[in-house]
Amino acid sequence: QSALTQPASVSGSPGQSITISCTGTSSDVGGYNYVSWYQQHPGKAPKLMIYEVSNRPSGVSNRFSGSKSGNTASLTISGLQAEDEGDYYCSSYTSSITLVFGGGTKLTVL
């Protein structure tokens, strides 16, 4: 199972919005609504930000939103803040009854 494709890096200024894409196939992202997004700060464990494409866990800011179109899922962060800087990973359930992560995207807040 190949990793999902994410841009290596994105950047934005405080207050702006950014979107991170996550491209898979019809056997994973496109075939199931089990897409999740994780935020990871250096030296820390990942934190769940979005599950089932667009649902936010309790406690996650509503500045984070998720969507999906075809084989590509997206994470949008609005009103960018310095604390949003970090690495972001998508994951998807697959037709092989496995899970696969994206390669990760480094978000820099300018």
Added chain:
Amino acid sequence: QVQLVQSGSELKKPGASVKVSCKASGFTVTAYAMNWVRQAPGQGLEWMGWINTNTGNPTYAQGFTGRFDFSLDTSVSTAYLQISSLKAEDSAVYYCARDDGVKAFDIWGQGTMVTVSS
């Protein structure tokens, strides 16, 4: 408090084995699937597989068969990852993570760094 607490860092020689523990507290471990995720230095997350906490049946991702073993002791609410015949390329941080039932990992352990070096 709902949490997963993992065992401490390990330094092992090539060919040795290591067993990482992941103790659950604040929830019933058998109500959730437990997953393992590897993160090599400077690299991304890699799903290793999961263990059905009701049956104890493990499922391994491609690339994690043979030397990797998931197990569980429900009496102490603890999941284990054992890696045998360690190689330098096994050096990584290993995380346990709870699947909340929708293929998303809502609770993570703090990670265990395993270093394999002669």
